[in-house]
Amino acid sequence: CKDVGILAMDIYFPPTCVHQEALEAHDGASKGKYTIGLGQDCMAFCTELEDVISMSLTVVTSLLKKYQVDPKLIGRLEVGSETVIDKSKSIKTWLMQIFEEYGNTDIEGVDSTNACYGGTAALLNCVNWVESNSWDGRYGLVVCTDSAVYAEGPARPTGGAAAIAMLIGPNAPISFESKFRGTHMAHVYDFYKPDLASEYPVVDGKLSQTCYLMALDSCYRRYCSKYGKLEGQQFSISNGDYFVFHSPYNKLVQKSFARLYFNDFLRNCSSVENDAIEKLQPFANLTGDESYQSRDLEKVSQQVAKQLYDAKVQPSTLLPKQIGNMYTASLYAALASVIHNKHTSLGGKRIVMFSYGSGLSSTMFSFKLQDGQHPFSLSNIATVLNVQEKLESRHVFAPEKFVKTLKLMEHRYGAKDFETTKDTSLLSPGTFYLTKVDSMYRRFYNKK
Numbered sequence: 001c002k003d004v005g006i007l008a009m010d011i012y013f014p015p016t017c018v019h020q021e022a023l024e025a026h027d028g029a030s031k032g033k034y035t036i037g038l039g040q041d042c043m044a045f046c047t048e049l050e051d052v053i054s055m056s057l058t059v060v061t062s063l064l065k066k067y068q069v070d071p072k073l074i075g076r077l078e079v080g081s082e083t084v085i086d087k088s089k090s091i092k093t094w095l096m097q098i099f100e101e102y103g104n105t106d107i108e109g110v111d112s113t114n115a116c117y118g119g120t121a122a123l124l125n126c127v128n129w130v131e132s133n134s135w136d137g138r139y140g141l142v143v144c145t146d147s148a149v150y151a152e153g154p155a156r157p158t159g160g161a162a163a164i165a166m167l168i169g170p171n172a173p174i175s176f177e178s179k180f181r182g183t184h185m186a187h188v189y190d191f192y193k194p195d196l197a198s199e200y201p202v203v204d205g206k207l208s209q210t211c212y213l214m215a216l217d218s219c220y221r222r223y224c225s226k227y228g229k230l231e232g233q234q235f236s237i238s239n240g241d242y243f244v245f246h247s248p249y250n251k252l253v254q255k256s257f258a259r260l261y262f263n264d265f266l267r268n269c270s271s272v273e274n275d276a277i278e279k280l281q282p283f284a285n286l287t288g289d290e291s292y293q294s295r296d297l298e299k300v301s302q303q304v305a306k307q308l309y310d311a312k313v314q315p316s317t318l319l320p321k322q323i324g325n326m327y328t329a330s331l332y333a334a335l336a337s338v339i340h341n342k343h344t345s346l347g348g349k350r351i352v353m354f355s356y357g358s359g360l361s362s363t364m365f366s367f368k369l370q371d372g373q374h375p376f377s378l379s380n381i382a383t384v385l386n387v388q389e390k391l392e393s394r395h396v397f398a399p400e401k402f403v404k405t406l407k408l409m410e411h412r413y414g415a416k417d418f419e420t421t422k423d424t425s426l427l428s429p430g431t432f433y434l435t436k437v438d439s440m441y442r443r444f445y446n447k448k
């Protein structure tokens with residue numbers, strides 16, 4: 001079948017958030033460190049009422065309803081998440097409640113986990129299924145759901161929380177260019193979760209930044225090479241209309257695009273202008289390692305790529321800057337931002353995506369866009385996403401209240417035999433929330 005890809009999308013994020021400017025002051029960080037240094041505006045977080053299961057129940061129910069998709073028409077459901085609630089039972093099985101009600105238990109797929117990459121693994125599985133001999137004509141559904149929380153310290157402002165659902169099938173307005181994929185996978189300890197009693201990761205922040213950029217280089221080279229072989233011409237930044245990156249925090253996205261520009265310079269691409277060539281020339285002979293360490297290169301490449309960044313990357317940054325790192329959902333929230341900002345002019349455009357999950361796994365791939373037919377049209381996706389209204393209706397917590405919430409969640413993580421307050425006053429109608437965990441660790445949810 002033709003043009004397999006994303007037919008429909010919806011996003012859910014908690015209505016509770018903290019301003020980075022306030023958090024910066026509260027943490028005693030220097031003014032501007034989180035807002036300019038990390039490039040973040042706001043951070044969403046789950047209170048005791050919400051978790052990755054409730055958020056995914058909310059977003060899947062919402063997508064099916066808003067696009068009027070019959071739950072019987074889902075043939076594969078894959079979840080990407082790195083938030084461990086149960087070491088055996090997949091998040092997908094909780095979502096089956098939605099489908100069992102309609103008599104549909106014939107749904108393949110379980111959860112995929114590897115840091116922020118699980119959502120991409122789930123997406124590739126669904127796309128491959130629709131393109132395969134096993135496809136039975138029904139839709140695939142991908143859910144990316146995570147609550148990113150860090151221990152007190154420099155990583156804490158890079159948290160976030162959200163769930164995204166994507167409906168997969170043929171004739172999609174956001175279709176995969178399946179032949180152009182570049183992957184890089186390796187064994188490193190940059191960010192991992194070995195302490196099963198804690199929700200917090202062990203993270204080597206500096207190493208994770210370098211691993212991310214090395215993986216980006218490697219994927220970009222492979223993507224370009226496959227494109228070159230199949231299209232008979234060199235790929236450069238000028239062949240992509242938008243570049244969407246996994247976004248732990250915005251500064252890394254700025255550095256990533258500059259890195260692609262530097263790659264184009266090293267590959268002698270015609271897209272790199274003369275004055276940029278002059279400015280980047282002093283860095284042409286750096287070894288790979290030296291180039292990741294060079295602060296001057298970072299500065300100069302960001303400066304020469306700035307104009308292209310504004311045009312090709314900036315439209316993807318809204319939700320990641322407002323919500324924070326959503327782990328598996330981050331990349332797709334960035335894609336949702338492009339659709340929100342540009343849906344009237346995306347027909348015929350190419351969006352290049354870079355997915356990174358620590359540990360590590362990474363893939364660069366691309367989408368071709370077309371306007372599509374209602375309800376699976378770009379304009380309807382933008383309407384359903386309803387980004388502006390969702391952002392504006394949030395409740396801002398003071399940093400003290402945010403810290404207190406995280407303390408409570410530390411105790412609740414892995415705990416049994418408790419009830420939540422069930423105070424749903426901040427949740428919008430249709431939102432699922434946790435009511436209790438019983439003595440057998442069974443979790444119970446209600447819908448507001």
Ligand code: ACO
Pocket residue numbers: 030031032033034036037038116154155156157158191203204205206208209212247248249251252325358
């Ligand atoms: N005004 C403006 N900028 C400032 C200020 C200030 N007052 N203070 C610091 N900065 C800048 C720094 O110069 C730096 O920017 P640069 O990299 O362009 O130089 C930036 O703010 C961050 O400052 P650092 O001192 O480097 O930050 P720190 O080491 O305290 O923490 C880090 C940052 C490592 C990203 C940390 O938040 C972290 O570990 N996060 C989790 C790991 C992560 O997200 N890794 C990314 C890939 S893996 C993944 O997705 C989980």
